[in-house]
Amino acid sequence: MEPEKFIEFLMSRRSIRRYKKDPVPVDLLLKLVEVARFAPSARNSQPWEFVLVVDQDVKRRLVSIYPWRQPLSEAPAGIVVLCDETKSPQFFMYDCANAVMYLMLAAHAYGLGTVWIGVGEKEKRMVQEIVHAPPNKIPIAIVAVGWPDEKPSPRPRKPVEEITHVNSYGVRP
Numbered sequence: 001m002e003p004e005k006f007i008e009f010l011m012s013r014r015s016i017r018r019y020k021k022d023p024v025p026v027d028l029l030l031k032l033v034e035v036a037r038f039a040p041s042a043r044n045s046q047p048w049e050f051v052l053v054v055d056q057d058v059k060r061r062l063v064s065i066y067p068w069r070q071p072l073s074e075a076p077a078g079i080v081v082l083c084d085e086t087k088s089p090q091f092f093m094y095d096c097a098n099a100v101m102y103l104m105l106a107a108h109a110y111g112l113g114t115v116w117i118g119v120g121e122k123e124k125r126m127v128q129e130i131v132h133a134p135p136n137k138i139p140i141a142i143v144a145v146g147w148p149d150e151k152p153s154p155r156p157r158k159p160v161e162e163i164t165h166v167n168s169y170g171v172r173p
């Protein structure tokens, strides 16, 4: 693949919060997991597991734990990303964040839209209960997945010069 094409692909991903009603086949969700497995992880610990949520009742229960209306209510599917802290005690969050990003990019490649829905301390236990995850499997994200029904403009990004230093903090490129 031409580098420019791949870079354009990376830069064209957007968080999608409006979805068509069409379902996403489980086989396609499995393909996303197949790709997510290739994310890097500390000592190749691969502390991630994925709960594909296609049962609308289970999805509704996940939606209900958030006080604000959020994209998962409209998305036909959600993927709960669980992370085993015992498998990568120092780095499990980073490991699993990498997997989420791979999964979201794979979805983008298939024309699917996604958005990361944060699972904070407050929601952690409730998510575990709803999907029957054991206590050591920490949910770090629910990825809403569906066919996009919007084309959002890019969110603003900080300029390179503002976030880059050369050799020493404060020395701008």
Ligand SMILES: Cc1cc2nc3c(=O)[nH]c(=O)nc-3n(C[C@H](O)[C@H](O)[C@H](O)COP(=O)(O)O)c2cc1C
Pocket: 013, 014, 015, 016, 017, 070, 071, 115, 116, 117, 118, 155
């Ligand atoms: C850790 C994390 C948590 C996020 N939580 C939410 C969320 O709860 N709800 C939501 O609508 N978007 C959430 N997002 C998506 C961000 O708002 C979005 O990625 C950011 O605004 C940049 O937009 P873009 O993804 O379209 O480039 C989250 C993203 C990350 C990385």
